[in-house]
Amino acid sequence: MSTKTNIIQGDIKKRIDTWIANYPEDQRQSATMPALRIVQEANGGSLTNDLMDEIAEYLGVPPIAVYEVATFYGNYNHKPTGRHSINWCNSISCYLRGGEELRARLEEKLGVKPGEVTADGKFSIKKVECLGACGGAPMCQIGKDYHENLTEEKLFKILDELE
């Protein structure tokens, strides 16, 4: 069975292969998580069934095993995201320091709710659980970067500076 997509080639293949080499030779399945992340990044922030099938075939595991992983972990997206995905911490320390109110202001500014993408495709918001930076609450992660001790002013400035 050949897959419908062919994203695992060139640099992407090289990156996945590096991760495969990170594990014992007979444990290619271990590279499922890094492969999903790399493919998701290459696909603009989300996965499709066809891409998951391609990963399954590349790693030699049943497709359902890849679906299981891809739907279990919160960082894999199955709907398109904005160019900048804003992962908003929802947990207790951020909540105690005004995280919910600030998120409401963010939603207002962008005109989208969590799970939605702005019309220009630039931003999306995702509610996430504790990101392990409670000392900098309220905080969020945009792309790979953490932004801590957020105030409305600081947050909006960060957003405005993003391409």
Place this chain on the structure above:
Amino acid sequence: MVYQNENCFRLNDQERSYDIDVYMANGGYEIWKKVLAGELEPAEIIEQVKASNIRGRGGAGFPTGLKWSFMNREAPGQKYIVCNSDEGEPGTFKDRDIHRYNPHALVEGMMIAGYVIGASEGYNYIRGEFWEPYQIFKNAIEQAREAGLLGKNILDSGWDFDLHVHLGAGAYICGEETALLESIEGKKGQPRFKPPFPASYGLYGKPTTINNTETLASIPMILAKGGKWFNDLGVKNAGGTKLYSVSGHVNSPGNFEVRMGTPFKDLLELAGGVWQGRKLKCVIPGGASTAIIPAEKALEMNMDYDSIANAGSFLGAGSMIVMDETTDIVKVCRNLSHFYWDESCGQCTPCREGTGWLMRVLDRIIDGKGRPEDIAALKDVSGKIMGNVICGLGDAATIALTSAIDHYEHEFMHYVEHGCSIFDRK
């Protein structure tokens, strides 16, 4: 005076503390070299670690020396040392800073631990969101490799050790050690039932030891200065220093490395005291999975296992979530229950079904649609989860909630009777 930064954070005030030259200029990797030279035998290391009285810093508090002694170093076959850096317990953010400020202590700690248990391979499981800490740690591995401290036949000792990273992808449950192993194997992070324990059936079915980041990063100093030195820093049943993550309603949240047994009051002061001039209402002392301690008791307790147990809670990972007098405890519980509902792995019945039940009842109470029997139901459902689950997540989901009802039942009742919070002037 409060002693600070004597162990994992000892280099924090130095520029580029994450670089190998800074680490080595401060005595770093000396122990590793002694170990490789045969000057420090595995048995002696275990003795020192036992003498240090260090207990697992991930939250469970299991004596580290004892855990290491479960592994048969001489048994043939692959073994693994795994570091648990899947820091995700709400209120906990200490391991992130170890990666950022002192990654080489962790590298050295893992190499020593691997040597002691006979593991030539190690994995550091870092939560996927910690991209910056991951980059720093990866760099540290490369620096150690370039310095010849890692790889094949290290410093001609005949010993091989290689260190890898596995990145998580957003699942709190992977902080449970067997779920973490499943995750490295490329599967869903669902805890395994035990026995068998990882020491006999761990990563890829091989004997494995799993330690927390702070535990492993403490090892080089313990061995450099001796187990007794470390033990004496702390108090009975709790040797050494501890990283405390202080968050919530304080003026200067952050991580503080102080000695075990430091009075909570002093720690609160280090964090700048309760913010906005308010009074302390209560504190969750060990991360979201531990019971709430009201101010009166909190202000009298010390930061060690026994003292916090006496105050009715658990030291956990040392994650102090501070709440001021204006805090709506019911909404706090709803926030926590949402976390556990979202993060339940779904595997076992009581946790999968019970966490959602708790959350929905709390949602309804806060929506003003609570019923008098709801409060008893919350406690009853909690009791039915507790102890009936595969791992600690289900239990954890009930602890803060149950303690909140114990201490602040009137706040729940107010919602039920008036449809609003005790703080809403209606």
Place this chain on the structure above:
Amino acid sequence: MVKVEINGQVIEAHEGDMLIDVADGAQIPIPRFCYHKKLSIAANCRMCLVDVEGAWKPLPACATPVTDGMVVRTNSPKAIASQKSVMEFLLINHPLDCPICDQGGECELQDVAMDYGEDVSRYTEAKRVVGDKNAGPLISTDMTRCIHCTRCVRFGQEVAGMMELGATGRSEWMEIGTYVEKSIDSEMSGNMIDLCPVGALTSKPFRYTTRTWELKAHQGIAAHDSIGSHIQVHSKNDKVMRVVPHENEDINEVWLSDRDRFSYESINAEDRLTKPMIKVNGEWKATDWETALQVAIEGLQKAVGNDIGVMASANSTTEELHLLQKIARGIGSENIDFRTRQVDFSADAKGFHTPGLATAIADVEKQDAVVMVGSYLRKELPILNLRLRKATLKGAKVIAVNPQAFKFNYDLEQIADDNGMVANLAGLAKAAADAKGDNDALLANVTATDTDKVNAEALINAKNSIVMLGQIAQSHADYALLTKLAASLAKNTDSELSILPIQANEVGANLVNFLPANGKNAAQMAQGMDAFLLMGLEAADFTDATQAGQAFKNAGFVVNLTAFDSEEARQYSDVMLPIALFAETAGTFVNINGNKQSFKMSVKPQGDAKAAWKVLRVMGNMFNLAGFDYTHTNEVLREVLDNRSTTLALAHLDAEMVSANNDSKVVMVAPYQMDAMVRRAPSLQKTPDANVATMVGGQD
């Protein structure tokens, strides 16, 4: 041995046995959902929590190994409280739709809830609803009812060797399913229906046809392959409603192939022949038995002295086959055969070799190395394939020499290149012969490759090993040669040699000598005869169906004992006698191990159809043949009980090496085309295993 105390009763057990097994052995009930003795332990449902002295938490009996002196209470207040807690959690999101659920009456959740559930639910929040996906023609899904025990998932991974179902998502949104719209294609998929403790996975063909408590259960033997799986036929008002496995540890354990499970649909097929039919002046006329038999006998009597071909399906019972050959020989015909898919009969010159498995079915699990010659075992004999799969999980090496690579559900070495089966098997045999210093003349011009040497070495070093010839080998143009090569390989590697019987009663057919000792074989008969007496056969059962159909048509007179009416049969038959199918008759199948497994009639035959052995008895009488006064199948069987299987020195068959690659001449048969019944089972016909192209290419 250790001593464990459960509810005050002291029980001896092996240390490390799981508590639930020990309790089961002592018949102390512990409720459970996820536990299944044939699957790995999951310990996820938590229903089996019990109170163990010294443990603060209740422990799952399924995952708690017993230790000496352990004191356990399964019914203490603490244990009961935990069990009731779990029950309550399981029910909060389970729909209360038992009245419309097919599982009702045989639902484990329903049963346990009677003991551990409360009358009224306290849960007033919204219940979870899970969307269903179409899982194919055999399994109906209703995943809102799923209690996430993962038995089906584990079955796929561990037993079927084909992970099709998984648990996606997490927390209370974890869903069991295929995730994407995809049919469940395992040839063993129906077992998931049995394993599912609730009504989440139910049988699609059976769905909504009846309530389970209205069913009558009858013991039976599966009628489609030589394993002889034990089954229960469930009937209502003399109609077969479904077939389920009956546990037999030595044979099918608790499993059943889909072919044996769903073939029953054809019993109730529209095109059952329900009345005797005769052709009068080219027109078909329904008639009574007496008339039809009279016409049949007269027609055959006219043909006596000419070439009468007598052929039957190897899924016929031993009794039927015995009586049919007795009639044939009684009227002077030696043209008797069932091997309708065989092409190369050259070995017949030496006699007949009764097929069979050289070890007990269960002992296939103990093999260290197995060579399959011409077999897609997974589709030919699914239960045997499961046993072999278990052997591979324990490290057995399996080598398959086939015309092409197939999708097996375990790791094996497939030798399937352009050299062809003969050359490849010869290479392997040569390597073994070289290793043993055997100058087998047959292999004089054969060269072994390095791979052959490695493989031969593995076979020689294996403590237990088998060389088996499957259906593909048996329908190969060089069957005798392949047999001879396999025999040489077996001899030089100290392996057992097994020619696998494929259909339900090939062994029985051999025992009653349903073979052309001095007559024409099936292929010769298919070239044309003066008259035919057929039982349970259609042209589609022959390798060259067109040729066989033509031969029947050209014959002067054809008597057709058949369960089915068809346009084709009408074209070539002169008399059609309606006979019973497997659940409608009593009889005996002799399985792959030579076990004679008798079964009784489960339901009455449809319409005026009669058990074939009764029809044949009457025919024997009408031919005035001696010894046809039976009143019971036992009496028929008694006549052949002393018959012994026959063996040939297979290494000494008259076969010469050939250089031609004849693999392409093999006509592969899909498992659901194997016999007249499965060809008429509509649900099976909708699956990929209904035709060769999708069987070979359609699955992972």
